[in-house]
Amino acid sequence: MEPWQRLLLLLLSPLLWLPSSSSAFCTLDEEGDNCFCNFSAPEPKWNDIAMCISAVEVEILGGSHNLETFLQKDFAVSSKAVDFLKALRLKRLKLKEALIPAPLLYQFLRALTYTRMKELALEDLVISHPPLQPRSPIDNDLPLTALNLNRVSLAGESNLLAAIGPWLKPGLKALRLTGLGLGNVPCPDLGTFKELNFLDLSDNPEIGESGLTRALCLKELQELQDLVLRNTSLQSLGKVCLGLEATGTNVQRLDISYNELKDMPTTQCTWPPTLISLNLSHAQLKCVPKPLPTNLRQLDLSYNLLRKKPIFNELPQETEVILEGNPFANSSVSAKLQGKQKPLDCDVSSRGSKSGGTPLALQVSGTAALALLRGVRGFS
Ligand SMILES: *[C@@H]1O[C@H](CO)[C@@H](O)[C@H](O)[C@H]1NC(C)=O
Ligand SMILES: *[C@@H]1O[C@H](CO)[C@@H](O)[C@H](O)[C@H]1NC(C)=O
Ligand SMILES: *[C@@H]1O[C@H](CO)[C@@H](O)[C@H](O)[C@H]1NC(C)=O
Ligand SMILES: *[C@@H]1O[C@H](CO)[C@@H](O)[C@H](O)[C@H]1NC(C)=O
Numbered sequence: 001m002e003p004w005q006r007l008l009l010l011l012l013s014p015l016l017w018l019p020s021s022s023s024a025f026c027t028l029d030e031e032g033d034n035c036f037c038n039f040s041a042p043e044p045k046w047n048d049i050a051m052c053i054s055a056v057e058v059e060i061l062g063g064s065h066n067l068e069t070f071l072q073k074d075f076a077v078s079s080k081a082v083d084f085l086k087a088l089r090l091k092r093l094k095l096k097e098a099l100i101p102a103p104l105l106y107q108f109l110r111a112l113t114y115t116r117m118k119e120l121a122l123e124d125l126v127i128s129h130p131p132l133q134p135r136s137p138i139d140n141d142l143p144l145t146a147l148n149l150n151r152v153s154l155a156g157e158s159n160l161l162a163a164i165g166p167w168l169k170p171g172l173k174a175l176r177l178t179g180l181g182l183g184n185v186p187c188p189d190l191g192t193f194k195e196l197n198f199l200d201l202s203d204n205p206e207i208g209e210s211g212l213t214r215a216l217c218l219k220e221l222q223e224l225q226d227l228v229l230r231n232t233s234l235q236s237l238g239k240v241c242l243g244l245e246a247t248g249t250n251v252q253r254l255d256i257s258y259n260e261l262k263d264m265p266t267t268q269c270t271w272p273p274t275l276i277s278l279n280l281s282h283a284q285l286k287c288v289p290k291p292l293p294t295n296l297r298q299l300d301l302s303y304n305l306l307r308k309k310p311i312f313n314e315l316p317q318e319t320e321v322i323l324e325g326n327p328f329a330n331s332s333v334s335a336k337l338q339g340k341q342k343p344l345d346c347d348v349s350s351r352g353s354k355s356g357g358t359p360l361a362l363q364v365s366g367t368a369a370l371a372l373l374r375g376v377r378g379f380s
Pocket of ligand 1: 038039040041061
């Protein structure tokens with residue numbers, strides 16, 4: 001068998017191989033739609049992937065193996081292979097945990113252009129032997145609607161999207177570029193995806209507010225409805241608001257959970273009037289921030305440090321608010337706070353309330369003082 005056929009076998013299965021009824025490495029669900037292969041064992045039987053031949057959705061766990069053996073020297077897709085690839089039902093493919101040489105990734109992308117693939121996810125991959133050969137004029141498009149690149153590192157090249165982007169068509173709807181070490185919203189490479197409606201840039205801690213403020217391409221992405229910036233070192237809600245204002249974006253849902261947002265003083269800023277959902281979960285907030293977007297319908301404030309149940313007029317009317325995981329909602333914590341703690345006044349900055357708490361802690365001694373001090377530190 002030629003190496004490229006083994007590549008297809010690995011990733012897509014060739015016609016020649018009949019699927020066996022059971023396999024130690026792959027499982028296919030009853031409908032024959034979803035197939036999962038786990039090749040983590042030291043000596044995996046790659047051919048077992050033939051079981052996935054009928055599947056619509058395939059997930060392959062590479063167990064950090066080097067896929068170099070699937071590389072073909074002179075790569076060409078024969079007409080027989082094209083027929084085979086066209087016949088596959090495959091729509092969604094996830095490839096996880098593997099070392100893949102750049103030339104193999106190129107052959108892989110090329111083979112995929114003959115399939116009906118709509119959603120591709122590459123996760124925890126190390127791409128060796130750079131550079132990734134650019135798409136050549138004779139290569140077909142890869143008309144994906146969703147691309148997910150999560151913790152993929154491309155040796156020697158920092159911009160993976162620039163390398164993969166040219167294969168895609170403007171029709172891409174959802175793009176996840178997570179855990180890639182991005183320091184910016186990659187505007188030059190996003191500009192072509194005018195139909196993008198979902199953009200996730202989570203787990204790129206170098207982005208920060210400055211990266212957001214510079215992301216002027218967000219304005220051009222007129223279809224963008226969801227912007228996810230989890231764990232991107234955002235620190236000030238005021239600056240996030242100003243950043244969005246600067247970009248002129250019309251997003252409807254913004255997820256900035258898992259950022260350590262310091263309570264913000266009131267800033268002169270207008271949230272995008274289109275914004276209807278704001279996720280501020282796991283954000284270390286001690287107060288309900290304001291101003292909030294005016295047309296907000298959903299606000300997730302779960303797992304923050306709210307010690308008081310927000311009062312009615314702190315929240316926009318007709319907004320669904322999620323408050324679980326806050327200290328006030330935990331009976332054991334709120335019982336401890338009862339009577340001992342001066343309630344935090346959310347109208348003043350948190351700096352003011354810290355000095356208000358300290359003298360109180362000094363009045364008690366021993367374990368109680370320690371416990372209280374710990375509580376007070378929570379305010380600082
Ligand atoms: C994959 O297989 C390995 C053993 O080879 C096992 O330890 C691991 O839990 C499996 N992973 C999944 C997601 O099934
Ligand atoms: C934030 O992103 C970094 C880098 O991708 C990752 O190491 C870290 O675990 C993430 N933190 C959370 C809370 O997900
Ligand atoms: C908000 O974000 C958190 C953490 O990322 C997530 O668990 C939660 O489901 C999100 N909330 C909504 C309403 O989507
Ligand atoms: C309530 O707080 C206690 C003490 O901090 C903690 O152990 C417990 O897990 C919390 N319960 C919930 C439901 O968060």
